[in-house]
Amino acid sequence: MSDAPLLEVKNVSIRFGGLKALSNFSLEVRKGDLKGLIGPNGAGKTTAFNALTGVYPPTEGAVVVGGVQINRKASEGQGLFSRGAMRPFEINRLGLARTFQNIRLFKQLSALDNVRVAIIARTAPLFSAERTYRMKVAGGFSKFAGRTLETINNYLDWWRAFFRTPGFLREEAEVTARADELLQVMGLSHRRDELARNLPYGEQRRLEIARALGTGPKVLLLDEPAAGMNTREKGDLMVLIRELKDRFGLGILLIEHDMKLVMGICEQITVLDHGETIATGTPAEVRADPKVIEAYLGEAPGAAA
Amino acid sequence: MYGFLQHLINGLAAGTIYALVALGYTMVYGVLKLINFAHGDVMMVGVYVGYAVAFLMGREHFGTFAGVMLVFLVSMLACAAFGLLIERFAYRPLREKPRLTSLITAIGISFALSYGFQLDLAVNLGGTSYTLLPGAASRAFPEIIVPNQWFEFGSDDQSVIIWNWQVISFLIAAALMVGLQLLVFKTRFGRAMRAVSFDHRVAALLGIPVDRVIAGTFMLGSALAACAGLLYAIKDTSVQPLMGMYIGLKAFVAAVIGGIGNVPGAVVGALALGLCEEFVVGYTSSSWRDAVAFGFLILVLLAKPEGLFGRVQAEKV
Amino acid sequence: MIRGAAPAILAAVGCIALQALLGEWAFFGYLASLVGVNVILAVSLNVINGMTGQFSIGHAGFMAVGAYTGGILSLATAQDRIGVLPEVVSDQLFLVGSLCAGGTVAALCGLIVGLPSLRLRGDYLAIVTLGFGEIIRVIVQNTQALGGALGLSGVPQRAGFGMVWFWVFLVVLMARRLAASPHGRSLWAIREDEVAAEAMGVDTTSYKVRAFVLSSFFAGVAGALFAHFVPIVNPGSFTFVKSMEIVVMIVAGGLGSTTGAFTAAVFLTLLPEGMRSLFTTLGGGDPSLAQKVDQVRMPIYGVLLVLIMLTRPQGIFGTHEAWDAVARWRKKARA
Ligand SMILES: Nc1ncnc2c1ncn2[C@@H]1O[C@H](COP(=O)(O)OP(=O)(O)O)[C@@H](O)[C@H]1O
Ligand SMILES: [Mg+2]
Numbered sequence: 001m002s003d004a005p006l007l008e009v010k011n012v013s014i015r016f017g018g019l020k021a022l023s024n025f026s027l028e029v030r031k032g033d034l035k036g037l038i039g040p041n042g043a044g045k046t047t048a049f050n051a052l053t054g055v056y057p058p059t060e061g062a063v064v065v066g067g068v069q070i071n072r073k074a075s076e077g078q079g080l081f082s083r084g085a086m087r088p089f090e091i092n093r094l095g096l097a098r099t100f101q102n103i104r105l106f107k108q109l110s111a112l113d114n115v116r117v118a119i120i121a122r123t124a125p126l127f128s129a130e131r132t133y134r135m136k137v138a139g140g141f142s143k144f145a146g147r148t149l150e151t152i153n154n155y156l157d158w159w160r161a162f163f164r165t166p167g168f169l170r171e172e173a174e175v176t177a178r179a180d181e182l183l184q185v186m187g188l189s190h191r192r193d194e195l196a197r198n199l200p201y202g203e204q205r206r207l208e209i210a211r212a213l214g215t216g217p218k219v220l221l222l223d224e225p226a227a228g229m230n231t232r233e234k235g236d237l238m239v240l241i242r243e244l245k246d247r248f249g250l251g252i253l254l255i256e257h258d259m260k261l262v263m264g265i266c267e268q269i270t271v272l273d274h275g276e277t278i279a280t281g282t283p284a285e286v287r288a289d290p291k292v293i294e295a296y297l298g299e300a301p302g303a304a305a
Numbered sequence: 306m307y308g309f310l311q312h313l314i315n316g317l318a319a320g321t322i323y324a325l326v327a328l329g330y331t332m333v334y335g336v337l338k339l340i341n342f343a344h345g346d347v348m349m350v351g352v353y354v355g356y357a358v359a360f361l362m363g364r365e366h367f368g369t370f371a372g373v374m375l376v377f378l379v380s381m382l383a384c385a386a387f388g389l390l391i392e393r394f395a396y397r398p399l400r401e402k403p404r405l406t407s408l409i410t411a412i413g414i415s416f417a418l419s420y421g422f423q424l425d426l427a428v429n430l431g432g433t434s435y436t437l438l439p440g441a442a443s444r445a446f447p448e449i450i451v452p453n454q455w456f457e458f459g460s461d462d463q464s465v466i467i468w469n470w471q472v473i474s475f476l477i478a479a480a481l482m483v484g485l486q487l488l489v490f491k492t493r494f495g496r497a498m499r500a501v502s503f504d505h506r507v508a509a510l511l512g513i514p515v516d517r518v519i520a521g522t523f524m525l526g527s528a529l530a531a532c533a534g535l536l537y538a539i540k541d542t543s544v545q546p547l548m549g550m551y552i553g554l555k556a557f558v559a560a561v562i563g564g565i566g567n568v569p570g571a572v573v574g575a576l577a578l579g580l581c582e583e584f585v586v587g588y589t590s591s592s593w594r595d596a597v598a599f600g601f602l603i604l605v606l607l608a609k610p611e612g613l614f615g616r617v618q619a620e621k622v
Numbered sequence: 623m624i625r626g627a628a629p630a631i632l633a634a635v636g637c638i639a640l641q642a643l644l645g646e647w648a649f650f651g652y653l654a655s656l657v658g659v660n661v662i663l664a665v666s667l668n669v670i671n672g673m674t675g676q677f678s679i680g681h682a683g684f685m686a687v688g689a690y691t692g693g694i695l696s697l698a699t700a701q702d703r704i705g706v707l708p709e710v711v712s713d714q715l716f717l718v719g720s721l722c723a724g725g726t727v728a729a730l731c732g733l734i735v736g737l738p739s740l741r742l743r744g745d746y747l748a749i750v751t752l753g754f755g756e757i758i759r760v761i762v763q764n765t766q767a768l769g770g771a772l773g774l775s776g777v778p779q780r781a782g783f784g785m786v787w788f789w790v791f792l793v794v795l796m797a798r799r800l801a802a803s804p805h806g807r808s809l810w811a812i813r814e815d816e817v818a819a820e821a822m823g824v825d826t827t828s829y830k831v832r833a834f835v836l837s838s839f840f841a842g843v844a845g846a847l848f849a850h851f852v853p854i855v856n857p858g859s860f861t862f863v864k865s866m867e868i869v870v871m872i873v874a875g876g877l878g879s880t881t882g883a884f885t886a887a888v889f890l891t892l893l894p895e896g897m898r899s900l901f902t903t904l905g906g907g908d909p910s911l912a913q914k915v916d917q918v919r920m921p922i923y924g925v926l927l928v929l930i931m932l933t934r935p936q937g938i939f940g941t942h943e944a945w946d947a948v949a950r951w952r953k954k955a956r957a
Contacts, residue, residue: 053821055817055821087820087825087827088817088820088821089820089821089822089823089824089825089826090825092820092821092822092823093823097821097822098821100818100821104815104817104818105814105815105818106810106811106814106815106818106819107814107815108810108814108941109807109810109811109814113807113810116804116807117804117807117808117810117811117819117822117824118822118823120823151828154828154832155832157805158800158803158805158832158836161799161800161803161804161805161806162626162795162796162799162800163626163627164625164626164799165626168803172803172804175804211822212822214822215822215823339745340745340748340749342748395928395932398932399931399932402935403935404745405675405677405877406931406935407931408677408745408748409677409869409873409927409930409931410927410928410931410932412679412748412866412869412924412927413923413924413925413926413927413928413931414924414928415924416866416920416921416923416924416927417921417923417924417925417927417928418924420863420917420920420921420923420924421921421924423917423920424917424918424921550862554749554752554753554756557749558749558753561746561749590764592760592763592764593760593764595756595757595760596756596757596760596761598753599750599753599754599756599757600757602749602750602753603735603738603739603750603753606738606739606742606746606750607737607738610738610741610742610746
C-alpha cells in the first residue's frame, strides 16, 4: 500500500485554442519523493500544475490523486446537471496542494488567517464527512443524498459559529494552534498578525507554502517557490523543503528556474519544452541529455531555467 | 396560423433591435470583461438626441430620406461621443482596479442617467424656454418614418401585416450586423480588437494601441445602440427615460443567452429572446412581458451557463 | 450555547424596555423602524456584496418576498390568539412567526436565484438579482390575492421599533460572529482570490450560496418587519430604486465593513427624511418642493456611486470595524 503512487499522471494534454501547451505528460509521485519539473519559460510547467489541480481540465489523459481519477470528460460544460471534472477544492481535499508562481495570497487577510482558511476544521455536526463523501462518490441518487446531507451539515455548522458553542470554540483554538505551528515551521511567527500584502516578497512565498501545508496535503506542488530570492535565501529554502518532506511525510513536485538548485535536491527530474517531455531521469542523466542541452542552449545564456 | 405568422414577424422585428443593443454589450465585454450596465442608458440618451433633432428639423422633413438620415446620423454620432466620454473618464481610470469597481461605476452611471432624465429641467433664455432634462413622462416619438402597411395578407380580422418600419429596421439592423462582422474579421481595427479581447496586457506589449481600441469599441457599440434605440422608438412611437434600462437589460440577457463575448451568439440570442417574448405575450398577457427575459435567463444559466455559443473561459492562473 | 446567546437575550430585554418607554411617541417609532429596516437590509447585503465580493443589486426583491409572505400570514392570523397568553405577547409571537416565515421564503428564493448564478463570475449575480427583483414585481402586480398594483392593506401593525431594533441587533451580531468564524474567513478568501481559495479546499460555490441565502433571509425579515408598520404594502416600495439605495449605503460605508453599512444606513435614511421635513416646512407646508428634492435623490445616488469609485473605492470605513478599534484601544490601555 505504501508504495502506491499518491499522484499518477497519464498522458495528459492541454490545448489552448490552437496551442498545445502540454502534450502526453506523464508522471508519478509517491510518498517521500522529491521530484523536479524544469524547462524554459513557456514550456508548460505551470500549465501542468493547473491540469493536476483542476484549474484547467485536461483535454486528454488521466490524472489520479490518491486512487481517484479527478478528470472525466473535459467536453462537459459547467451546467448544474453536467458537472464533468472534479473541482479544484475537491482535488485539494484528496490530498493535493499547490502554491502559485505569481503569488496569490489573500492579501487583505493576516498571515495567520491565510493559513487558517486552508485548515479545514470540519467536525460534522450530524453526518460524518467521510460518510457523505462516500455517498457522493457512489454516484446516482446516493450522490444527490450525500450532497443534501452535506448541505445540511454545512448550514448546521454555521449555527455553531453563531452561537459560539463550546465545541466550536475548542475547534477554533485547535485550528489557530495548528496555523501557529505551520507559521513557526516556515519561520513566519513574527508576522502572524500582519496583512499578507505587507510581507516582504520572500516571506510571501513562504506563506504560500504554509498555507498549502494547512490543507494537510499528501502531495505538495511548488511552482517556483524560490523565484525572486537571493542565492542564500534559495539555499535555505531548499533545505527547508527537504525538511518539510520528511516532517510531514509528503511527496513533493517542484518547479524551479535555477537549474543548479533543482539538480542539487531532486532525485528525479522531468524536462519540458514546448509542452513536450524531452527527458526524464536522475539529475546526472538529464544533464547529459543532448536534447536538454539543446533546449537550454537555444535560449539566451543565463536565462536557462 | 395567421396569428402565428404575425407573432413570428413581430418577434423577429423586436429581436433585430435587441440584437443591435446586445452587440454593444458583447463587444465591450469582449475587450474589457465588463458588463457595461450603462449601455442601455446611453442608448436612451441617443433616442432623446434623435427626438430633439427631429423636433428642430420640423415636420415637413419627416418621411424623407434625408430627414431620416439626419436624425440617425446625428444621434449615432452624439452617442459615440458620449460613449467615448464615459469610457475615458469613468472606466479607463479604473481599468487596473478590481473588477467590482468598474461594475459599480457602470451601475452608478446607469442610475444617474435613467433617473437624471426623469427630472424636469428647463432654462429660460430670451423668452423661450429650453428643455434640458425631459422629465419622467413618456413622450410621443415623432413619426420620422411615416407608418405604412407594406404588405397585407388575408382577410380583415385574420391577417398578417408587415409594416414599412419593420422592413426598414430589419434591413438597417442586418446591414449593420454584416458590417460589424466584416469590421471585426477583415480590418486592422478588428484584428486589434480581437487581440485586446484575448489579453489586453499582451496586446499592449505587441504595440497595439489598447486605449484607442477600447475607446473605438465603446464608440462603435454606442452608435449601434443609438440606431437600435431609434428603431425601437419608431416601433413603440414613444420615448421615456427608463426605456434604456429595460431594453438594455433584455439585450444583455440576449447576449448572455448567446454566450457573452460572442458576436453571432448575441444576434441569435436576441432573435430567440424577441420571438420568445412575442409568443409569450401573444398567447398569454402583455403584463408578463418583462418577466419572460429573466425567466429565460435563469433557465439558460441553470442548464448552460456559458450560453449557447460561448465557451467556458478559465481565468489565466 | 447559553453564553453564546446571552447578548441576544440582553438585547431583547433592552428592546422591550425601550419600546415600553418610548412606544407612545409615534413619529420617533416610525422613523426608528424605518432606519432599523434599512440597517438590516444594508448589513445583510454587505455579507454577500462586501464580505464575499459578489454583487447583488436585487435586495429589494427579497425584501418584497418577505413583506408579502409575512403580511399575508399575519392577515390570515389577525384574529387568532394563544389563549393562555396576554394579547400583546400572543400578537408578538405571531409576529415573530410571520417574520421568520418571511425570512425563510426569501431565503428559499435566494437559494433558487443563487444556485445557478453563483457558480459563475460575480457580475452574473448582478444581472440575475436585478431580473429577480423585476420578476417579483411583475408577479405581485399580476396577482390579485396579493393586492395587485394597489397593494396589501390591513396587515396588523404589530411591529414596534423595539422589535425592529432587536432584529438589527441580531443581524449585526450575526455579521460580527460570521466574520470571526472559519466561514467568514472563507468568504473573505473568496473575495480576495477565488482561484486560490478553491485551490486551498474552499468549496467556493457552496460558501457563496450560503452567504447569499443568509443575506436573503435577513432581507426577507426586514421586508416582513416593514409590512407590519406601514399602512400599505405595495410593489412600489420594492423597486430597483430601493435596491440601489441599499447598494449605495454599503458602498459608501465601505464594502465589507458591518460598522460602515450600519452607519451609512442610519445616515442615508435620516438625511432624506430630514430634508423632506425641512423642505416641506420651507415650502410652507406645500409638499411639492419636498417631492422635487426626493426626485433629485436618485440621480444623486448614481453620481455618488461613480464618485466614490473614482476617488475612494474603499468607502468611509474600508473594511475596518468599530469593535476592532475598541479592542485595539483597550489592549493599548491595558499595556
Ligand atoms: N489560460 C491560457 N490561455 C491561453 N494560453 C495559455 C494559458 N495559460 C498558459 N498559456 C500558454 O501556455 C504556454 C505554457 O505556459 P506556462 O505553463 O505558464 O509556462 P511555464 O513553463 O513558464 O510555467 C505559454 O505559451 C502560455 O502563453
Ligand atoms: Mg510557470
